[in-house]
Amino acid sequence: MSVEFTGKKACIAPERVFIIGTYDENGVPNAMNAAWGAQSDYDEITLFLAKHKTTENLKHTKAFTVAFATKKDTVEIADYFGVETGNKVNKIEKAGCHVHKSAHVNAPIIEDFPVTLECECVSYSDETGILVGKIIAQQADEAVRTA
Template identity: 35%
Template sequence: MKKSLGAKVVAMPSPVWIVGTYGDHGRPNIMTVAWGGICCSVPPCIAIAVQQSRLTHSNITKRKAFTVNVPSRHHLAAADYAGIASGKYTDKFAVAGLTPVRSELVDAPYIGEFLLVLECKLLHTVALGGHTQFIGQILDAKADAAVLRDNENPAMASVSPLISSAADRKYYALGECLGQTYHIGLQLVDQEEGKNV
């Protein structure tokens, strides 16, 4: 029997993404977000949710652009720090030892050391209450050649992205690969078709 927990944000897991933006005078900034996900394939879009009080919120609103940088487990301390410190008072790139790279496509920096980066132009803004959802159209995805498979897509195991859990406020690494999407469930399709013969 299930126990009611009330209205809580306990969906699992959440991505750990570092959002790159430019502030006043072109100062690069980064912020960790966990409220985000893919929201459309055509055009390719992702959504992030940011509190209005954050510098990143102001930067995206002004510049109409942001990058999503996917940290690997090797960048855990930098990822956590980017969510602790405020870009209003410190240069988070410098403290974390990361390199801001100017995007040629959008008015936002990306992180040179991260293996996977998405460059996004702001498409829609949705006020939700405590957070604003920014929907960004992905103009380009950049990945280090070392993490690409033969099909020119990044391999999850090579990127080794971080995930988080809102329920216990902890970071996690990915586990084992369990199988191919749109393939494992075919056994149930075959079973159902067998019953209908």
């Protein structure tokens, strides 16, 4: 027998955590944490974002990176990126992360994370918060590469 449950819950689990990297209009890197989203085609990712420093940034640059938090080495910085805003502090600097600019899009690669997708904005709506990105390139540390 099934029992109806109420209240808002994240029913689809486990949820992974995406780290969204962007530059602001002055080239200052920022990162935020996003759980709501998925790869939506072989070369496409769709994210659901409220208004953040990140969404302001990508309106300027039309680009972002997506890295994947890992349980062992990056869980603490990944969490930090989700609780503080780049409107107030330079999170990258405070977390002690190293970044370099993607060779393909105007967005930072955060070297502390082992896998990164480099994306161009296809569309972003302030109204719905839906960001669709085209995956232009991807890279992975040798340590985690399988193919």
